Amino acid sequence: MRTIAAPAVSWEADGGSAMQDRAEGEPAHGLLTLYRAALGQLDGGKRVGDETYMHLALVEAQDSSVRRLIEASACAAGLSVHDYNIVRISRDRPELALLNYPSFFDDPFPALHTSWLVGLADRRVSRRDFPNQDNPLILHRKELMLPVDHPARATFAALTAALEDYGAFDHPPNMIGRRLYWQRALEALGIYVDAHSAVLADPEAHDSARRLAIGQVARHRTAISRSRLSAPVQALLRWGFIGDAETVLDYGCGRGDDVRTLTVAGVQAAGWDPHFAPDSPLQPADVVNLGFVLNVIEDPHERTEALRRAFALARRVLSVAVMQPGDGRDTRGRGFADGVLTRQGTFQRYFEQSELREYVSGVLGREPVTVGPGLVFVFREDEDEQLFLARRQRSTVRSVDASEPAPEPREQRRTPRLSAYERHQELLDAFWCATLELGRLPEQEEFERSAEITNAFRNGRRAFTALPFPGKETELAKVAARRADDLLVYLALNLFERRRSAVTLPPSVQRDIMSFLGGRKTAADRARSALFESGSPDHIATASAQAASEGLGVLAAKDGDYTFHASLLQQQPAALRILLGCAERIEPVPAGVDLLKVHGSEARVSYLQFDDFDGRPIPTLTRRLVIDLRRRRCDDITAETAAERRVLLGKAHLMLPDALGRDRQERFDAALRRRGVFVQTGLGPNARALAQRLVEAGITLRSTQPVDAREGER
Incomplete structure (x- = not known):
């Protein structure tokens, strides 16, 4: 098993980590005014990118506007000065973090225990706890966060200077900001830290490690x-x-x-x-x-x-x-x-x-x-990044065949005049394909033959009217609904990852947001709600039941687990896609994964890989990745021997609808059900236990067909 380090943002959508509006403190516009004034008055502190870190001892020496901003933010979060000791102020966006490092003065590299992030524009507060983590966030260069006359500053500065001389900081800051990486970096250099003093365990080994002797690595x-x-x-x-x-x-x-x-x-x-x-x-x-x-x-x-x-x-x-x-x-x-x-x-x-x-x-x-x-x-560029993220969430919409034109009334057949569709069939067919792809009428720059549409019909609306396809409005509405879901997933995951590039949306995405979600503010509100709802077991259960009713996967009656073929991810309801998108922030879906499972009782998902899923009637599980979103970890579970691997029963319901051999697999599964080998589709016992069940049922397996040992092939 392996544990994945926590992502940069919290997935939690309820309880103590949910964003909560606070009524006390200064109004939002007052916090923003204080924030703008404070930015020009910051004096000292540790700068990391666009953020400044200060200990409360240094806060006391700041201008009154800085102190008032921090006090008002703490009030908005419902905190006293005993709840936090480090303040982080962002310069590129109006937010402030109140951080609690309990061992700041005792530990040379103290670990973060709790953080409160205060959005100064909307006065939303999110809390995140880091209790007893194996690989917590840690602090370096503590002296920079203290006043120049603080008695501990000289001790901290001496430790930093020694580590700089030894080359310990020759790594990206965000990497050594995690305890495990930092410990490995010190060990590789032969350094150990006693209290606030750096000591070389083996000076010669240290020099060798820093030189990385030429010729040793091929x-x-x-x-x-x-x-x-x-x-x-x-x-x-x-x-x-x-x-x-x-x-x-x-x-x-x-x-x-x-x-x-x-x-x-x-x-x-x-x-x-x-x-x-x-x-x-x-x-x-x-x-x-x-x-x-x-x-x-x-x-x-x-x-x-x-x-x-x-x-x-x-x-x-x-x-x-x-x-x-x-x-x-x-x-x-x-x-x-x-x-x-x-x-x-x-x-x-x-x-x-x-x-x-x-x-x-x-x-x-x-x-x-x-x-x-x-x-x-x-x-x-931000725009290219956002365009890719939006395109990646576009689901494939299977359109009904709307290409057959409606028959003309008998009396019109006598007239030699051709209809608009007959005169421009190839152009209108291309226009219809572009419209279905977008889920809306394309703008001029979105359809390469827009000039021809303008010449023939004046605008896209008239061209759409000329299409003689029955049910075209209904078909387009279905596609538009899918595109709205795609946008919600894309925007929700942008919020989850806190992507700075989200402020620069490509023109095509802006048009989609206006068309499908009613504007940017409405879209942001809906995406935020969708993100929080993806953490609600009730919403996930509802979405799973909906998807199962549409034949997109299998819902287990016993535990509420929902399993589906990995290639159908983009067809799932938005809530499930957002949940799985959050899971992929911790561990992406590896190539070769056959099934995805959303656990009904907990905030967990699993990636399941089988031995020849397509070819075997009863595939065996070879790898299972379980992502726990609340604990932010990924466990890689693989059985040691083939006999201990669990098997998949009732595979037909988890195959693609048009998969080759699905009918044969359905007959196979039905035969096993009749003989009592299994009842519910999904992961069954291990291979050894299944073999015993088959013996008790008098069944042997030949190729992909069940065989009754007493009655011959069924």
Whole structure:
């Protein structure tokens, strides 16, 4: 099992962590006035990006506007000065955090226990607790948060200076801001901290670790020959970032297999590698791929520089892929730097998903978008990022066949005059397809043949009227409803991730919001409600029942668990998609997962992978990832032996409606039900117990058909 570090925001939607409006304190406009005045009066404190951290001892030395802002914010949160001791003020957005570090003076790197985030514009307060976490957020450079004359400042500053000399801070700030990473960084350098003093356990080993002796790591041995495109390049292709008009740079291309394959396909692709292609020019490209490069660089400085350099060359998007623990590779080896030195003399730094996100955002200053396990995209522009996020949530709407025109009345058939549809059939068919894709009439820039529509019909509304398809209004309304759900999911997940790029919405998204949700403010309110409702068991139960009634999955009567085929995720109700989107913030769905399960009794979801789901009548479970949203952890559960693996019973109801062999599987499942092998569809006993049940029922299995040992094949 492995535990994933907590995401940057809380999923909690009720109880002590829910956002609550406070009536006491100054009005919202008063807090904003104080905030604007305080920004110009801040004196001292620890600056991290656009945020300033101050201990209450330093707050006392601030201008009156700063003190009043903090006091009013604490009042809005219902807190006294005994509830918090650190204040964090954001400069780029009107919010303030009140933080409680109980061991601030005693622990050289104190852990965060509780935080209250106060939105100064809407006076909403969210609380988040961090009790007894294995990998909590910690503080460094404490002296900067105290007044210059504070008696503890000199001691704290001496510790910081020593650690700087030893190279302990040569890592991205957001990475060493977690206790486990920080401990590993100190251990790799041979440093231990006693009280507020840094001590070298082995000075020679420390010097060796900092030098990272040349020749000890054979990076080029990690380059492998590929018979198909790598996973990050496949993802870029799948999402439409690689095409005829785009240029591609493979930064750290290894043996160059991806570049050759793309070039043969007509893509303008180039590659650079320090060992295999050092003389290739490094030129900017629309798309840059940094695939499995960072994890083989043993020097943290060089690793960070490689990431910065690759992003600097990306005009549109950077793809970053790294190795993860437990992905089938050999993780054994002796500790070296912040990773391991393998038996082949190569270095590997394995990244948890949350570590990858934090590392990339800390180095580049942009929030990456998780695309898959160990794979993120980083966009150059906010608008491109938001356009991708919105497009990713677009569900596939299966349209009824509306292409048959209504028959004309008999008396009209005698006239030789052609109808508008007959005169412009090919144009109107293309217009109808574009309309169904959008869920609304396209604007001029959204339909490449808009000029033809204007010439023939004056506007899109008249063109829509000319379509002779029966039920077209009903069909379009169904698509519009799905698009509204897509928008809610997209906006809710933006809120959950607190994406700064959300302030820059692409024009097409703005039009969708106006058309489907009634404007930006209404959309924001609905998205916030939808996000909170995704944490309500009652709302999830209702959504699960709705989806099951539509044949999108199976709802277990006993425990309320809802299971469905992974490829049907985008067809599920908005509440379930938001819940699973929050889960993917902790752990993305790995490739090869067959089923997704939403647990009815708890805020948990599971990713289920089976041995030959499509081919076996009774697949066996090979991997199960359980994501607990309230505890913010992911457990990877895999049975040790084949006999201990659980089996899936009643598979037909979890197959796609048009899947090959579904009818045969239904007959198979019905035969097992009649013989009492199982009652409810879903995960059954382990393979050993199932074998016993089959023996007791007198059944053997041949291929995909049940066979009665006494009566022959059924």
